[in-house]
Amino acid sequence: MKPLEAAATARARDAEAPDVTELILQDILSGRLAPGTWLKQIDLERRYHCTRPQVRLALDRLVQKRLVEHIPNRGYHVHEQDGRRAQEVSDIRVILEVAVGDRVVANAGAAEIAALRALAVRFDELVLTGTMLELYEANLAFHRQLLMLAGNQELVDLITEIRQRTSSAPVSQWRTRARVEQSGREHQLMVDAIERRDVDALRELTRQHIMQG
Numbered sequence: 001m002k003p004l005e006a007a008a009t010a011r012a013r014d015a016e017a018p019d020v021t022e023l024i025l026q027d028i029l030s031g032r033l034a035p036g037t038w039l040k041q042i043d044l045e046r047r048y049h050c051t052r053p054q055v056r057l058a059l060d061r062l063v064q065k066r067l068v069e070h071i072p073n074r075g076y077h078v079h080e081q082d083g084r085r086a087q088e089v090s091d092i093r094v095i096l097e098v099a100v101g102d103r104v105v106a107n108a109g110a111a112e113i114a115a116l117r118a119l120a121v122r123f124d125e126l127v128l129t130g131t132m133l134e135l136y137e138a139n140l141a142f143h144r145q146l147l148m149l150a151g152n153q154e155l156v157d158l159i160t161e162i163r164q165r166t167s168s169a170p171v172s173q174w175r176t177r178a179r180v181e182q183s184g185r186e187h188q189l190m191v192d193a194i195e196r197r198d199v200d201a202l203r204e205l206t207r208q209h210i211m212q213g
Helices: 003-016 021-030 041-048 052-064 083-099 101-107 110-129 132-148 153-163 177-195 199-210
Strands: 068-071 075-078
Touching: 021 041, 021 052, 021 132, 041 052, 052 068, 083 101, 083 153, 083 199, 101 177, 101 199, 110 132, 110 177, 132 153, 132 177, 177 199
Parallel strands: none
Antiparallel strands: 068 075
C-alpha cells in the first residue's frame, strides 16, 4: 500500500472508531483520574485500547470543556479547581444574570417560551439516554437561549467567556444522577416562572441554579 493510501486508511479507521472522550470524562468525574493527574497519551492508549490520534482528539475536546488543561511542551493534566476563583465567577454570573430577569420575562413571547421549554425537555431526555458531553452541550444551549431573551448579545458573549475561566461547571459537579436531575428540574421551573411572568421567582431560581455547587 502506498504511503498516501496508508495514511488515508488510518484516518478513516480513526474516524470510524469509538470516541474515547466520554470514557476519559467519566473517569475524571468518578475520581479515577484525580484533579492534577498528568494524562500521558501512551498510558491512555493502553487504558482505553485506542490509538494516539483518538487520545489526542479526546484530550483536545476536554480542554475545550475546561475539564483538562494543556500546558505546551509538558502535556495534559486533569483541571484543578480553584475554589476561590470558581466562587468569584459564580458571584459575577449571579449579578449579571439575575439583573436581566425582567428583560427575559418582558421579551419572552409564546414562541420563545416554547423554544426554551423544548431545550429543557431535551436536557431531561438526555439524563436518561445521553452521554455527559451531550448533557453539557444541552445545558449550554438552554442557558444561551435563556440569556438571548435579554436582548443583549454582548451579555451573552461576556457570560460565555466568564464561564470558561474555571473548570467546566456544572459538569464537574454532576457526580450523581440526582444532581443532574435537579438541574433539569430547575430548568423547567425557570421556564415556568417566565411563562407566569414572575420576575422575582425567575431571579431567585437563577441565583439558586448558578450557586448549586
